[in-house]
Amino acid sequence: MGAQGKVVVVMPAYNAARTLRMTYAALPQHLVDLVIVVDDGSTDQTREIACELGLELFVHDRNYGYGANQKTCYREALNAGADIVVMVHPDYQYDPTLLPEIIAPIQAGDADVVLGSRLLAGSVVDQGMPWWKFVGNKALTYMENLVFQLHLAEYHTGYRAFSRQMLEAVNFQMNSDNFVFDQEIIAQVVALRGRIAEVPVPTRYMKEASSASFIQSTVYGFEILWLLGKYVLHRMGVLSLKQLKSLHRRYTPQASNRGDRIRRIGAGGRGL
Numbered sequence: 001m002g003a004q005g006k007v008v009v010v011m012p013a014y015n016a017a018r019t020l021r022m023t024y025a026a027l028p029q030h031l032v033d034l035v036i037v038v039d040d041g042s043t044d045q046t047r048e049i050a051c052e053l054g055l056e057l058f059v060h061d062r063n064y065g066y067g068a069n070q071k072t073c074y075r076e077a078l079n080a081g082a083d084i085v086v087m088v089h090p091d092y093q094y095d096p097t098l099l100p101e102i103i104a105p106i107q108a109g110d111a112d113v114v115l116g117s118r119l120l121a122g123s124v125v126d127q128g129m130p131w132w133k134f135v136g137n138k139a140l141t142y143m144e145n146l147v148f149q150l151h152l153a154e155y156h157t158g159y160r161a162f163s164r165q166m167l168e169a170v171n172f173q174m175n176s177d178n179f180v181f182d183q184e185i186i187a188q189v190v191a192l193r194g195r196i197a198e199v200p201v202p203t204r205y206m207k208e209a210s211s212a213s214f215i216q217s218t219v220y221g222f223e224i225l226w227l228l229g230k231y232v233l234h235r236m237g238v239l240s241l242k243q244l245k246s247l248h249r250r251y252t253p254q255a256s257n258r259g260d261r262i263r264r265i266g267a268g269g270r271g272l
Contacts, residue, residue, distance in 0.1 A: 006034070006080075007083070008034045008036060010070075011055075011087075011088055012089070013039050013042060013069075014069070016042070016091055023091070027088070027099060028097060036056045036057075037090070038057075041063035047059060056080070065178045067176045067179065067184075071172060078167060082164055084164070085162045085167060086103060086161045088159065089158045094157075098159075101199045102114050104199075105199070111196065113166060114161040115155070115196065116157050117154050118202070118203050141154050144224070150190070166194050169192055169246045170192065171188065172185050178223075179220045180227060183227055184227060191231075191234075192246050
């Protein structure tokens, strides 16, 4: 464990056999204490390669979805004692060597969540992003900034880092098992007034990298709009969403009086 706390990288994997090895090799190993791979019912050699690399591996008994994969990732990272959790897609689309930049704002105490923004790193269309994804990303980001009252370049990146405190505070287990999980957890962070920072990250669009289809992206877009609508109603007090409420705010620690009671019993001459 480094001086800045334990850094755990989580990789939500689904049929990532062609790129898992190169993604892991590019990680700055001296900064990473543990790498966790969660295999979401892959039908290729993802599990075998993860075992060959000596990675901590968890295997779903079937394909549950991208959000369900992240739930297992974050739960097991917290169980492993992580202070900072970084999600790195094992498809090699996001540059693993940029991990120092991703975790730096959390280590400095300036952020609770860091997003690796593709739109801050130059023209994503030149990098290979399909034009319809770029347009959808920009439109949805505009709507999200309007609702969340933020000024982020984008919300739809898969390269993210969380502080332990933030992951413990948000109720991520209530989120979707599908792609919209990414935006639900951001809505939870915003609802708890978490600090979000952005770091520019160039991306690679290649045939080996996973990518949502046009239909999947369209469904994802409508799910985000529905989420934003619920968030507004929650903020107005019209709708009360447990999903946006912190578990930590349900209780407060109280000083224990057990020691005083034991001392009083002992003073009366009775054994325990």
